Amino acid sequence: MSGTAGAVHAAAMAGHTRISTQALTSVARAAAAESLGVTLQEVRAEWSDDDGLLALSLVAPITVPSLTAVLRDAARVAAFGGSIWDRAVAAKANILDRVTELSGAQLSRVDIRISGASVSEGGRVQ
Template structure:
């Protein structure tokens, strides 16, 4: 990704290009997804595709869940974790999209998430 917009420094306009490598953009997407889904970044796979000139991000990741025994004893644990897996994945899409666009300056058209498994945790995270 590159940007050709002029930049200013002490009143001067500086011409040039800024480039963000695909690897850097992928690392950013993996970190944003890991944060939103409550897992480690190295557990997230990110792929890019062209969507009519914009970037489409496809993610494959596990998602953190509470221990099932604790949910059976206290169904409120699902709410502590942010709701159902489906609801959390849907909410994570916009968080990931906004984070990647804000930090990289890239224009994304969409984020697709495929949940590949679960990671059990005792404590919930506020999303």
């Protein structure tokens, strides 16, 4: 770059830009709530250092179909996105991608502990 455009670009690049832990936590909780079909208030998130990258640990329930609905129609499990295990594995990848996309932070991994089940008659929330 040359002239004024180069000076403006250099000024915009000067200094530091930081995203607070609270902001990262809010993004992570929102991504997890969306992926697991639960409310934001039901999701707990903690960060730890993993050799210079961020590791995210989440604790949350997951939305599941009622057993009565599954007994009437076994396809209800598929409507929710599969088994709890399959959905948790898919949610890990989705959460990692969403947090990285929205925050620019590099995560080494996402760990999820399913703390309970929230029963719903509807299909999977996405």
